[in-house]
Amino acid sequence: MRKSLWAIAALCISVGLPTAGRAGNIVYPINQTSTTPEVAGELSPLSDTIIGSITTDGTIGVLQTGNILDWDLKLIDNFRPAYDVELTPTNSGIWFDIGNGLSASATGLSFDFSDAGAVFIIQGTTHGFSSGYQYFCLQATGGPCITGETIVPYYYAVDGVSARGLTGPVPLGGVPEPATWAMMLLGFGGLGTVMRRRAKAAAAFRPPSNHPA
Numbered sequence: 001m002r003k004s005l006w007a008i009a010a011l012c013i014s015v016g017l018p019t020a021g022r023a024g025n026i027v028y029p030i031n032q033t034s035t036t037p038e039v040a041g042e043l044s045p046l047s048d049t050i051i052g053s054i055t056t057d058g059t060i061g062v063l064q065t066g067n068i069l070d071w072d073l074k075l076i077d078n079f080r081p082a083y084d085v086e087l088t089p090t091n092s093g094i095w096f097d098i099g100n101g102l103s104a105s106a107t108g109l110s111f112d113f114s115d116a117g118a119v120f121i122i123q124g125t126t127h128g129f130s131s132g133y134q135y136f137c138l139q140a141t142g143g144p145c146i147t148g149e150t151i152v153p154y155y156y157a158v159d160g161v162s163a164r165g166l167t168g169p170v171p172l173g174g175v176p177e178p179a180t181w182a183m184m185l186l187g188f189g190g191l192g193t194v195m196r197r198r199a200k201a202a203a204a205f206r207p208p209s210n211h212p213a
Contacts, residue, residue, distance in 0.1 A: 024058045028109045029173040030073060034151050034161040047078035048151035048161040050136050052086075053173075056104055063104055065097045071122060073136060075153035083154035085134050087124055095129045096121040101140055108173055111138040111149070113166040119143035132156040 035047040052073035059067045070089060077083040101111045101118025112118060117140060124134030130144065135152050137145035145162075149170070152160040 025055055025069060026058050026104070026176045027053050027055045028104065028176040029053055030109070031173045032149060032151065032163075033078075034149060034163040035078075036161055045079070046159055046161045048153055048159060049076040049078060050074070050151050051076065054109060060104055060106065062100045063102045063109075065094050067104075068094065073122065075134065075136065075151060077153040077159045080154075080159060083159055085124060085153050087122055087134065087136070091126065092122055092124045092134070093129070094121070095123045095135070096137075096143065098143070099140065101138060103169070104176075106176075108171050108176055110169040110171045112169045113138075113140050113148070114168050115140050117142050119145070121145065132160075 030053060031049075031051050033047065033049040036045060050073055053071065054068060054073070055070040056063060056067050057069055071087065071092075073087045075085050075087065096119040098120075099115050099118030101113070101115045102120045103110055103112065111120065118138075119140070120138040121144070122136050123129055123131075127133035133152070133155050135150070135156075137143075137150040137152075139145040139147055139150070141147050146164065148162045148164040148166050150156070150160055150162040
C-alpha cells in the first residue's frame with residue numbers, strides 16, 4: 001500500500017512541475033492604481049484602481065490572446081463607488097492584443113511600454129468596443145488609448161486615469177498562483193493524512209514483544 005501511495009506522489013510531482021515554456025494554468029494577480037492631481041477646470045482629482053486576476057494557459061514569455069483563458073478584474077473609481085465595474089469574460093472581451101508587450105514569467109505578468117506599437121485592452125461589452133466605457137488599456141505607442149496604462153471604471157472623459165511616461169517592462173501585480181501546484185500541494189496534504197492514519201493504526205494494533213507472532 002505504501003508503495004502505491006509513493007507512486008501517486010511521484011505522479012503528482014511529474015504533473016505539477018512546469019515544463020519549458022508552459023507550466024499548466026496560472027492565475028496571475030493584477031493590482032494597479034493610477035492617480036492624477038487636482039487640475040483647475042477639470043473633474044479631479046482622479047484615482048482609479050484595477051484589482052483581480054488573469055488566468056493563462058501557463059505559457060512563459062510573450063502572451064497572445066489565445067494564451068489568456070479567463071479574467072476577473074474589478075475597475076474601481078476611488079472617489080465615486082457608483083462607477084465601479086467588474087469585468088469577466090461574460091461581460092467583456094479582449095479588444096486589442098497587438099505586439100509583444102504583454103508577457104508572463106514565474107513571478108508575474110508585465111507589459112513592455114518600450115515595445116513600439118504594443119497594445120492590450122480588455123473592455124466591457126455593455127457599451128461596445130471603442131465606446132470609451134469600462135476598459136483597462138496598456139499601450140506603448142500608436143494605438144487607440146493614451147500612451148501608458150489607462151484604467152476606466154466608467155467613461156474615459158469622466159473618470160479615466162492614465163499613468164503616462166512608462167518605459168520598459170512594468171509589473172502588473174504580485175506573485176502568481178499556479179493552479180497545478182495548488183492541486184499538487186492539496187494532494188500531498190491528503191497523502192500525508194492517509195499515511196499518518198495508517199501509522200497510528202499500526203501502532204494501536206502492534207502485538208506485545210513477547211507475542212509468538
